[in-house]
Amino acid sequence: MLCCVCKEKPATVHLTQIVGDKMQKLDMCEECAKAKGINDPTSFAMADLMLGLGASQELDQSAAGAELKCPRCGFSQADFKKSGRLGCPECYSTFAEGLAGLLKSMHKGTRHVGKAPEALRKTRETVDRLKTLQKKLNKAIETEDFETAATLRDEIKVLSNPAPAKAAK
Amino acid sequence: MKDLHSFLISPAEAAQQHGPHDRIVMSSRVRLARNVRGSSFPGWAKKPERVKVLEMIQPAVSSLPQMADSFAEAMDNLTALDKQILVERHLISREHAAKNVGSGIVLNREESFCVMINEEDHLRMQALRPGFQIREAWMAIDRLDSALEKKLDFAFDNELGYLTACPTNLGTGIRVSAMLHLPGLVLSEQINPIIQSVNKLGLAVRGLYGEGTEALGNVFQVSNQMTLGEAETVIVERLEKVMSQIIEHEENARQTLLEKKPKVVFNHIGRAYGILANAHSISSKETMNLLSLLRLGVDLGLFPNTRRALVDELFLTTQPAHLQKQLSDKLSAEERDLLRADMVREQLKDVSRPVTK
Numbered sequence: 397m398l399c400c401v402c403k404e405k406p407a408t409v410h411l412t413q414i415v416g417d418k419m420q421k422l423d424m425c426e427e428c429a430k431a432k433g434i435n436d437p438t439s440f441a442m443a444d445l446m447l448g449l450g451a452s453q454e455l456d457q458s459a460a461g462a463e464l465k466c467p468r469c470g471f472s473q474a475d476f477k478k479s480g481r482l483g484c485p486e487c488y489s490t491f492a493e494g495l496a497g498l499l500k501s502m503h504k505g506t507r508h509v510g511k512a513p514e515a516l517r518k519t520r521e522t523v524d525r526l527k528t529l530q531k532k533l534n535k536a537i538e539t540e541d542f543e544t545a546a547t548l549r550d551e552i553k554v555l556s557n558p559a560p561a562k563a564a565k
Numbered sequence: 566m567k568d569l570h571s572f573l574i575s576p577a578e579a580a581q582q583h584g585p586h587d588r589i590v591m592s593s594r595v596r597l598a599r600n601v602r603g604s605s606f607p608g609w610a611k612k613p614e615r616v617k618v619l620e621m622i623q624p625a626v627s628s629l630p631q632m633a634d635s636f637a638e639a640m641d642n643l644t645a646l647d648k649q650i651l652v653e654r655h656l657i658s659r660e661h662a663a664k665n666v667g668s669g670i671v672l673n674r675e676e677s678f679c680v681m682i683n684e685e686d687h688l689r690m691q692a693l694r695p696g697f698q699i700r701e702a703w704m705a706i707d708r709l710d711s712a713l714e715k716k717l718d719f720a721f722d723n724e725l726g727y728l729t730a731c732p733t734n735l736g737t738g739i740r741v742s743a744m745l746h747l748p749g750l751v752l753s754e755q756i757n758p759i760i761q762s763v764n765k766l767g768l769a770v771r772g773l774y775g776e777g778t779e780a781l782g783n784v785f786q787v788s789n790q791m792t793l794g795e796a797e798t799v800i801v802e803r804l805e806k807v808m809s810q811i812i813e814h815e816e817n818a819r820q821t822l823l824e825k826k827p828k829v830v831f832n833h834i835g836r837a838y839g840i841l842a843n844a845h846s847i848s849s850k851e852t853m854n855l856l857s858l859l860r861l862g863v864d865l866g867l868f869p870n871t872r873r874a875l876v877d878e879l880f881l882t883t884q885p886a887h888l889q890k891q892l893s894d895k896l897s898a899e900e901r902d903l904l905r906a907d908m909v910r911e912q913l914k915d916v917s918r919p920v921t922k
Contacts, residue, residue, distance in 0.1 A: 481609070507794060508724065514711065514714065
């Protein structure tokens, strides 16, 4: 049996993993296996390779097309296709549109549940509320409903600055 | 600079560590992936940025009370052999062993915490416990994480949770895993249906060098796959439930094998003993597989005067890097096979033949 990566040397490393109903097999020569970091049963993230992340994984094309780049780190969609990894934390907002489908297929949900840094835990609810208000505000502006927009803007102002408002009471 | 080898727990001591259900669960681990805001992930960052992140994170980690007595080092200061030994101890990942400038580790004295800096993420913090203690491991790493978030600004999104280099780790960034020794399920050919049902629950079962689902040394690693949309405690609880069931199945399989097919069991264990106690050349893979059967023999009472720790120590000392470390000359794989056989024979010289009455 020849290595399925280089197709030159005999395959000596055989991997099998069953994910869901699909069984996937890989037969590789020692060098290719090493190059892919497959050598240790405990650390090897076979799922990353086999679930199709990386080579076969693509972000959904966003409106901006394949040329979309992260403004902070310069990472592009093509880079993601190559590595299956993102460039920096900000990439998640840059590629949010394309990632949504991927995350849905990968995880239990698309919204984080669980631990949050303590400093943020207190403000998490406020941030949630602010986001909804901001959305409403954008919509109001779009539809030229300036009366609602003004109310929303005031509400956002109060929420973004809750401490002094309460102190004044 | 501390010397890694005088810092590490000796293989003999490591094999002495006990935990609940350790005849089946070799070890438990919970790791959390974290990144700091405003820096590129290690795989994308250029060298100066990685070095900067390392120089920021390493002192922060070392200053935690849990890491008061710790080994902290940059990966480029470790030899290839040192790194391989850390891999064989399951303290760092294979990927991390390949890192150099700009990556580091912080390991505490008890080896209950090991933090990898600039692996795939800025931080991969692991809590390790012997036996079946995933809940304890989670609580320990949760505390470490809470202490560290006061010193570092973690990249966290209100919607997506902790942001990670790979979207598969997004959200909680948690991977809960245990290494299970399941020779009974393999011998009774029940392992495949078990793996399939575990997979259906969204959990991964990993093995290596295996045809079918046979894993090296009958050791399987069970872990969660999904990290987003479920709280850490829910993930830990599910794994606890599933692993408890696997433990029960393994115990039942061993009992049934002894009752229904004693000859098959004795034959496997007897042959394993025969080869290990008498071989003059043996590969690391064969050693692992035979030691697994020897371990089963100890568990089943076939070696009444032998402790499991003796086998567990050999599991560690017969691995290539551990073997190489005991010698000054660099050996080829063939030479190592000779030496490994010598060592195993020596260690087993006081172990008498299995009692199969």
